[in-house]
Amino acid sequence: MRSNLRVVRAGLAPSRWLGRVLAFAIVAFFTVFFALPVAWLLLASTKSTSQLNGLGGELPLSFGSFDQLAQNWIHLTGYQHGIIWVWLGNSVLYSGVALVITILVTIPAGYALAMTDFRGRRALLITTLLVMLIPSTALALPIFLELATVHLINSPLAVILPFSFFPFGVYLAYIYFSTTVSRDLLDAARIDGAGEFAVLLRIAMPLAAPVIALVGFFNFVGNWNNYFLPFIMETGSTRVPVQIGLADLTRGLSSPQLAFAILLSVAPVLIIFMFSQRFLVTGLTAGATVE
Numbered sequence: 001m002r003s004n005l006r007v008v009r010a011g012l013a014p015s016r017w018l019g020r021v022l023a024f025a026i027v028a029f030f031t032v033f034f035a036l037p038v039a040w041l042l043l044a045s046t047k048s049t050s051q052l053n054g055l056g057g058e059l060p061l062s063f064g065s066f067d068q069l070a071q072n073w074i075h076l077t078g079y080q081h082g083i084i085w086v087w088l089g090n091s092v093l094y095s096g097v098a099l100v101i102t103i104l105v106t107i108p109a110g111y112a113l114a115m116t117d118f119r120g121r122r123a124l125l126i127t128t129l130l131v132m133l134i135p136s137t138a139l140a141l142p143i144f145l146e147l148a149t150v151h152l153i154n155s156p157l158a159v160i161l162p163f164s165f166f167p168f169g170v171y172l173a174y175i176y177f178s179t180t181v182s183r184d185l186l187d188a189a190r191i192d193g194a195g196e197f198a199v200l201l202r203i204a205m206p207l208a209a210p211v212i213a214l215v216g217f218f219n220f221v222g223n224w225n226n227y228f229l230p231f232i233m234e235t236g237s238t239r240v241p242v243q244i245g246l247a248d249l250t251r252g253l254s255s256p257q258l259a260f261a262i263l264l265s266v267a268p269v270l271i272i273f274m275f276s277q278r279f280l281v282t283g284l285t286a287g288a289t290v291e
Contacts, residue, residue: 088264128174
């Protein structure tokens with residue numbers, strides 16, 4: 001009876017309640033801090049410019065109307081004969097092709113670094129880690145000069161090839177294969193007569209689905225949101241991705257229509273995240289436990 005009383009008193013201790021209240025306050029603060037801009041952006045696309053500026057007495061987080069939402073959509077999609085769709089198509093082209101190349105290169109490279117022993121392996125791994133530390137903007141000028149030498153500026157390859165360079169993906173694949181994939185399983189496949197390419201394609205790649213999704217997601221999101229590299233590689237208005245095109249919209253559309261364009265530009269990333277989050281969680285936690 002006394003032990004139960006102690007448990008009840010301990011559960012009602014002021015220090016515990018204070019800690020819970022403090023933790024709840026911190027979580028609530030960051031939730032509001034990040035959620036309010038998103039909520040404002042969603043609601044802004046349903047208003048007119050005067051409503052967004054509060055000239056009619058509307059609250060900042062109030063809903064406008066579906067009619068105004070439809071008008072904003074018509075103005076956005078009709079701007080310069082639907083140039084927003086051209087920009088979105090460019091983003092899909094650049095990020096999608098670069099994603100395929102990245103997966104085809106980084107996963108086998110990480111597998112080779114993790115599962116094979118060859119001369120220069122350690123130096124190659126250290127080089128990969130060092131390149132990861134270099135800001136992408138610092139490499140923009142050398143990449144521009146290199147591509148200009150082979151006359152690729154203002155072509156899709158001027159964006160796709162740099163987008164495909166993803167040393168962080170090589171490192172993620174290396175960590176995954178080193179800590180998660182069983183070497184005994186791969187050796188058993190070799191004993192059964194499978195060649196190294198067959199082992200990679202039929203055994204290692206299916207087991208590496210979580211890290212493939214993780215590498216693909218990071219690469220796609222980074223490329224989709226990349227502004228500086230396409231800005232210096234592409235000059236024509238019909239060849240730029242949507243992130244650069246948004247800057248042009250500020251000169252021809254109102255703020256609510258621009259908010260709608262921003263939502264449209266981030267929609268593909270949100271859709272991909274919703275459908276791949278299970279693999280992303282698995283990939284992020286891979287190697288966290290040691291048997």
